[in-house]
Amino acid sequence: MITELDHLMSDRNLDAIVVTGLVRGNPALVYLLNGAPISHAIWIKKRGEEPVLIAGSMEREEALVAGVPVILESKYNYYQLLREHGGDALTARVAFFERIFDDLGIRGNVSFYGMEEQGSAYRLLQGLNDALPEVTIVGEYGPNLLGEARATKSAAEVVRIREAGRRTAEVVRATVSFLQSHDVDAAEILRRPDGQILTVGDVHAFIRRQVVLHELEDPEGFIFSTGRDAGIPHSKGTLDAPMRLGESIVFDIFPREAGGGYFFDMTRTFCLGYAPPAVQRLYDDTRSCMESVIAQVAVGNEARHYQVLTCAFYRDRGHPTVEESPATLSGYVHTLGHGVGLDVHEEPFFRAETLLRPGHVFTIEPGLYYPDEGMGCRIEDVLWIDESGGVHNLTDFPYDLVIPMG
Amino acid sequence: MITELDHLMSDRNLDAIVVTGLVRGNPALVYLLNGAPISHAIWIKKRGEEPVLIAGSMEREEALVAGVPVILESKYNYYQLLREHGGDALTARVAFFERIFDDLGIRGNVSFYGMEEQGSAYRLLQGLNDALPEVTIVGEYGPNLLGEARATKSAAEVVRIREAGRRTAEVVRATVSFLQSHDVDAAEILRRPDGQILTVGDVHAFIRRQVVLHELEDPEGFIFSTGRDAGIPHSKGTLDAPMRLGESIVFDIFPREAGGGYFFDMTRTFCLGYAPPAVQRLYDDTRSCMESVIAQVAVGNEARHYQVLTCAFYRDRGHPTVEESPATLSGYVHTLGHGVGLDVHEEPFFRAETLLRPGHVFTIEPGLYYPDEGMGCRIEDVLWIDESGGVHNLTDFPYDLVIPMG
Numbered sequence: 151m152i153t154e155l156d157h158l159m160s161d162r163n164l165d166a167i168v169v170t171g172l173v174r175g176n177p178a179l180v181y182l183l184n185g186a187p188i189s190h191a192i193w194i195k196k197r198g199e200e201p202v203l204i205a206g207s208m209e210r211e212e213a214l215v216a217g218v219p220v221i222l223e224s225k226y227n228y229y230q231l232l233r234e235h236g237g238d239a240l241t242a243r244v245a246f247f248e249r250i251f252d253d254l255g256i257r258g259n260v261s262f263y264g265m266e267e268q269g270s271a272y273r274l275l276q277g278l279n280d281a282l283p284e285v286t287i288v289g290e291y292g293p294n295l296l297g298e299a300r301a302t303k304s305a306a307e308v309v310r311i312r313e314a315g316r317r318t319a320e321v322v323r324a325t326v327s328f329l330q331s332h333d334v335d336a337a338e339i340l341r342r343p344d345g346q347i348l349t350v351g352d353v354h355a356f357i358r359r360q361v362v363l364h365e366l367e368d369p370e371g372f373i374f375s376t377g378r379d380a381g382i383p384h385s386k387g388t389l390d391a392p393m394r395l396g397e398s399i400v401f402d403i404f405p406r407e408a409g410g411g412y413f414f415d416m417t418r419t420f421c422l423g424y425a426p427p428a429v430q431r432l433y434d435d436t437r438s439c440m441e442s443v444i445a446q447v448a449v450g451n452e453a454r455h456y457q458v459l460t461c462a463f464y465r466d467r468g469h470p471t472v473e474e475s476p477a478t479l480s481g482y483v484h485t486l487g488h489g490v491g492l493d494v495h496e497e498p499f500f501r502a503e504t505l506l507r508p509g510h511v512f513t514i515e516p517g518l519y520y521p522d523e524g525m526g527c528r529i530e531d532v533l534w535i536d537e538s539g540g541v542h543n544l545t546d547f548p549y550d551l552v553i554p555m556g
Numbered sequence: 557m558i559t560e561l562d563h564l565m566s567d568r569n570l571d572a573i574v575v576t577g578l579v580r581g582n583p584a585l586v587y588l589l590n591g592a593p594i595s596h597a598i599w600i601k602k603r604g605e606e607p608v609l610i611a612g613s614m615e616r617e618e619a620l621v622a623g624v625p626v627i628l629e630s631k632y633n634y635y636q637l638l639r640e641h642g643g644d645a646l647t648a649r650v651a652f653f654e655r656i657f658d659d660l661g662i663r664g665n666v667s668f669y670g671m672e673e674q675g676s677a678y679r680l681l682q683g684l685n686d687a688l689p690e691v692t693i694v695g696e697y698g699p700n701l702l703g704e705a706r707a708t709k710s711a712a713e714v715v716r717i718r719e720a721g722r723r724t725a726e727v728v729r730a731t732v733s734f735l736q737s738h739d740v741d742a743a744e745i746l747r748r749p750d751g752q753i754l755t756v757g758d759v760h761a762f763i764r765r766q767v768v769l770h771e772l773e774d775p776e777g778f779i780f781s782t783g784r785d786a787g788i789p790h791s792k793g794t795l796d797a798p799m800r801l802g803e804s805i806v807f808d809i810f811p812r813e814a815g816g817g818y819f820f821d822m823t824r825t826f827c828l829g830y831a832p833p834a835v836q837r838l839y840d841d842t843r844s845c846m847e848s849v850i851a852q853v854a855v856g857n858e859a860r861h862y863q864v865l866t867c868a869f870y871r872d873r874g875h876p877t878v879e880e881s882p883a884t885l886s887g888y889v890h891t892l893g894h895g896v897g898l899d900v901h902e903e904p905f906f907r908a909e910t911l912l913r914p915g916h917v918f919t920i921e922p923g924l925y926y927p928d929e930g931m932g933c934r935i936e937d938v939l940w941i942d943e944s945g946g947v948h949n950l951t952d953f954p955y956d957l958v959i960p961m962g
Contacts, residue, residue: 175581207883224883263675268577268668268681269695270696270700272668275678290675291683292646294676359765359768363765384614
């Protein structure tokens with residue numbers, strides 16, 4: 151949580167943290183800026199002090215939305231520095247940060263965060279480290295302070311994720327109704343009102359429109375795949391494949407609030423009209439697995455524990471799993487879940503050392519894949535652990551496999 | 557152009573380039589992967605040799621779309637290295653790249669590109685530089701090799717940008733028709749069929765739907781702003797403002813191909829029903845400026861020259877400009893254009909040293925802003941300079957200011 155920043159800085163022995171970059175595509179900045187609609191930012195916090203936001207002069211009013219003191223970039227006059235350094239942008243940028251650090255009294259261990267062009271960041275941070283004798287630049291490789299802060303959600307964040315979930319479920323509901331509204335021909339293929347075959351691509355187009363109509367956006371796309379594609383976890387679907395009865399359909403949808411905000415992530419497996427026994431078996435095993443895992447989710451346990459549990463559950467029912475065969479492409483072939491927030495995949499990741507904590511919002515998504523038999527099945531919900539350790543399912547949609555056709 | 561990579565590497569004395577990261581939000585990778593629908597990649601090219609793509613095993617088939625030799629990540633077995641290094645992810649990742657570099661015979665000056673978390677990149681590149689005696693890591697600060705390659709478009713890229721432009725113009729056309737379909741009340745305010753006031757927010761919702769219906773997406777949003785907002789270049793519009801006759805409307809729309817592809821970028825200024833004389837004057841000056849600038853665009857000229865020309869043009873007509881008053885918020889307050897491609901803003905930027913070259917695709921967007929008088933005006937087209945130096949306007953939409961209301 152954002153209230154833990156000082157504590158997390160202490161843990162890492164950091165005297166200041168600096169978050170920079172374009173705001174779009176930069177969840178760390180989106181997180182810290184309270185939705186301020188600005189294009190780029192330098193956000194700085196010294197340990198034990200309130201943060202400050204350095205923003206462009208053109209975005210002065212918008213920057214105030216961040217709710218922290220705003221300093222205009224022009225105060226540090228980059229363009230004057232650029233002239234003084236004969237147009238050398240790197241040296242000028244180092245001098246620009248030197249001015250900022252002097253002005254704000256920043257010294258000691260300083261860690262930078264945010265998405266940047268990597269070669270550019272490498273040169274700048276090296277330059278700063280070399281130029282400023284009182285500052286040591288200490289980047290974090292891998293999991294970092296802001297990822298850890300973002301992993302535990304505030305009540306306000308949960309409200310937004312739950313609402314994104316409500317709208318996501320509406321999109322799935324509309325898609326089910328759309329499928330049901332079609333006639334079925336003698337070959338068990340769905341037909342559009344114009345007599346043409348209804349394809350996976352037609353359904354994709356419908357889903358995309360529904361996402362927008364529900365004030366969501368899908369920067370990461372979605373998965374709506376059938377048959378063999380449903381048996382490959384990453385396949386998004388073959389657009390010209392016809393929609394037909396009795397095939398497994400994996401519908402995994404992970405949109406976020408329109409304009410860049412919180413994601414949701416849910417998956418259902420469907421069969422139109424009826425379910426063949428083999429698909430029904432995958433579904434029954436997966437649903438039982440889901441219900442068993444969710445019933446056991448509890449604060450303080452290792453996230454990894456639930457992966458082991460899932461593998462054991464599936465193995466007992468005769469499915470290969472990644473636990474015994476890491477490279478298997480059949481059976482249970484992936485990990486069980488991940489955090490959801492301003493990134494669709496974020497902390498808590500289901501690593502060995504991750505412990506489930508109050509505030510965590512994460513998916514549980516068991517699934518079975520048999521591409522050579524032309525089928526797959528996955529069910530995915532988003533769970534939230536509240537302050538008292540209570541586990542809540544934020545996904546309001548039934549698990550039913552079969553979509554009855556008229 | 558992608559065919560210039562060896563030449564650009566020579567210019568910079570680079571022996572190899574490495575591009576890494578998630579593909580989403582990473583235009584450099586999108587550019588190099590030929591649309592291969594994979595989630596992450598390590599793309600490597602030695603000078604004078606074909607590139608190779610290192611991809612995840614789960615994405616083997618999708619990676620082939622890139623049209624270059626694919627090596628599966630598993631060949632270099634990161635997880636074994638992680639175990640060997642007692643779970644230290646940074647050391648393991650350095651050893652992983654060491655294996656790749658050994659395998660591919662990479663040494664000398666190696667430059668990394670692509671969007672990454674900056675602290676993470678800093679640690680990894682430092683680690684590589686220290687660990688590999690035969691390799692020097694040389695990041696580029698600011699404008700870089702891939703930006704320069706991407707600045708000049710191939711014929712295939714121009715086809716895609718032109719098509720994105722055609723669809724963008726369709727969205728603007730649909731929006732004009734939508735506005736025209738409304739009744740106007742005695743106070744000159746547009747009314748919806750249900751009698752409610754038509755707001756800027758209603759128009760935003762319509763535009764968002766149209767963007768999706770035309771197989772586009774708007775990851776950067778758009779500007780549809782009226783009155784005082786139209787006088788502030790970055791204002792996206794006030795959602796509850798009513799749509800009324802005679803106000804200046806700035807509509808700046810910059811979507812890209814759905815699923816992540818090429819952007820387009822165009823702006824028109826409209827008045828519903830009639831144009832007050834003050835707005836008409838801004839429009840007349842801006843349209844004349846636009847036509848004058850476009851007529852003079854030619855290969856070999858400095859991009860900066862057109863900014864100077866625009867300032868002179870506006871100054872002669874009595875408007876303040878950034879040339880004499882860099883901090884002005886009235887008159888002509890920004891730069892004239894920017895390249896458009898896989899980023900909405902990319903090379904060529906209108907810097908002092910930028911020369912217009914064959915293959916460049918860029919905007920020209922003069923505008924005048926008078927927020928205190930509640931008005932603004934901008935016109936923006938996308939131009940392309942072909943191989944022979946011919947200048948083509950890719951924007952197929954009239955400049956007309958007034959939208960006649962029934």
